[in-house]
Amino acid sequence: MKRTTIRARLTLVYGGLFLLAGMVLLAVTYVLVEQRMPEPLGVALTKPVSEIPRTGLGPQNAEALRIFVRELQEDVKQNALDSLLTQGGIALAVVSAAAIAFGWLIAGRALQPLHQITGTARRIAGANTAGRGLHERIALRGPQDEVRELADTFDLMLERLDRSFDGQRRFVANASHELRTPLALNRALVELAVTRPGASADVRQLGESLLAVNERHERLIEGLLTLADSESELTDRTSIDLAEVAAHVLNQHSAEGSEPDPTRALAREAVRDLAPAPTSGDAVLLERLTSNLVENALRHNVPAGGWVSVRTGLVDGRATLVVSNTGPVVPGYEIETIFQPFRRLRGERLGGGRGFGLGLSIVRAVARAHGGSVDARPREGGGLVVSVTLPSP
Known part of the structure; x- marks a missing residue:
């Protein structure tokens, strides 16, 4: 199932609220207009038929005219209200579409700093070696809001992790270098004792055992040095x-x-x-x-x-x-x-x-x-x- 992005959700919320507010406004306008126009033609035929001036119309014809005018008034009023709903609905749909498009742009603009943070985190996570890429920073510019605070906190975390990884690599390299000197000295002394004229068989056997242990430790130190070097950035490539x-x-x-x-x-x-x-x-x-x-x-x-x-x-x-x-x-x-x-x-x-x-x-x-x-x-x-x-x- 395809996930909905925050940008799309913000746009839907913004567009939905705008559409809901427009529908409420249109409904209120409809009610107010209906109450304010009881007689759309501005003529009230409320007098009895007997008081209508005699113009050659009989009582029945006058009553028919009154009913006709009343029906005409109702039709005009209903047409005006229907026109209000139709034209208002069309205008609301057009403005809502424009509001949704505008909301999409505004949401993208507002989420741009988050994309920058995500891009930096993705590049660091995609580094080939642990600790590689921690020198990168977001360095977000803009108002001191919640997103800027998040970016600054992320940069602070990266700085501390970078120092931690660098310190670990330097410690391994320095410790390995420091240990190579005494091991080399031990090997030289043991070899000297073993090859000295008059050395007994027990001394030679003990010396060979010590040389084997010393060689094992030298291989360990060499391996640590290689591991520390291989986790560093490659500067020269051939x-x-x-x-x-x-x-x-x-x-x-x-x-x-x-x-x-x-x-x-x-x-x-x-x-x-x-x-x-x-x-x-x-x-x-x-x-x-x-x-x-x-x-x-x-x-x-x-x-x-x-x-x-x-x-x-x-x-x-x-x-x-x-x-x-x-x-x-x-x-x-x-x-x-x-x-x-x-x-x-x-x-x-x-x-x-x-x-x-x-x-x-x-x-x-x-x-x-x-x-x-x-x-x-x-x-x-x-x-x-x-x-x-x-x-x-």
């Missing part, structure tokens, strides 16, 4: 092909390392369907987006017989990156959970080597910062299909 980025990331994950890693073999055997997918944005952030998706598909896989598929291309004129994999069964109601920071699937919360739950949240933040979107759906039999859509340059 032309990038997602196919080249995906190929580079797959080559990095499949490169031979010093220690055996089953994910490298899975990355080397990954299905690659890398059609050109041009877009524009920050190369570092888009590489991190792709790396997180590929790493997520490699980590969360079955122990044996698994596969990973990476596809790029253009769909409806937009660059797309689709990463699919085998893996554990993911319930549909858990899909939104894995995109939230520090949230993981229920079965992975007990393990300590599965990451921090920042990978896919960084993917979503980077995609939104580039004006794109991320969609994930469970694969039948286990695993995920994650699709990233970005605008073409």
Whole structure:
């Protein structure tokens, strides 16, 4: 059912009240005119027939003349009243139509500030990232009335929210930067102690454990920094092909390392369907987006017989990156959970080597910062299909 706008309701109320007032005025005028014209012709035939001057008319003819004149008077009076109703009704209809049109224009003019407020709120709500667009203000001009007070209150709320989001982003970035220095110092000291001549096997084993914990914390800090950067405005954009980025990331994950890693073999055997997918944005952030998706598909896989598929291309004129994999069964109601920071699937919360739950949240933040979107759906039999859509340059 189509809703009725406030403008239409105000116009109907204004037009209805005007029409009602006009009908009442017409009715009152009709009654007053009827009372004020008892003898429309200005002649009163109230004398008896015997007193009518003898002009050759007989008594019966004089009475007939009197009745005829009376009927003529009544007809003239009724015609005058009918003409008043007809002409007044037509005039009322024309004036009411003009009043409704005028009311439509006045209502639109009066509601224009509300349209301005709605437009600003819609642009802020349509921002790709939380907190994006809060720098906008309505800055309504005009008399200091209720609508102006509403707009000023809305601007004050936006200013406070903007400061809050900016403060949160600055806190995350500053805290992450401050934490990187002691972590780097700890890593250097542990490496020095482990590589020192004469270090015992227990010291080396303890040092390796400490290095693993330190590396995990460094990855957490790096993830927080990337998340904070991806939620900021993009200032520099360059032309990038997602196919080249995906190929580079797959080559990095499949490169031979010093220690055996089953994910490298899975990355080397990954299905690659890398059609050109041009877009524009920050190369570092888009590489991190792709790396997180590929790493997520490699980590969360079955122990044996698994596969990973990476596809790029253009769909409806937009660059797309689709990463699919085998893996554990993911319930549909858990899909939104894995995109939230520090949230993981229920079965992975007990393990300590599965990451921090920042990978896919960084993917979503980077995609939104580039004006794109991320969609994930469970694969039948286990695993995920994650699709990233970005605008073409």
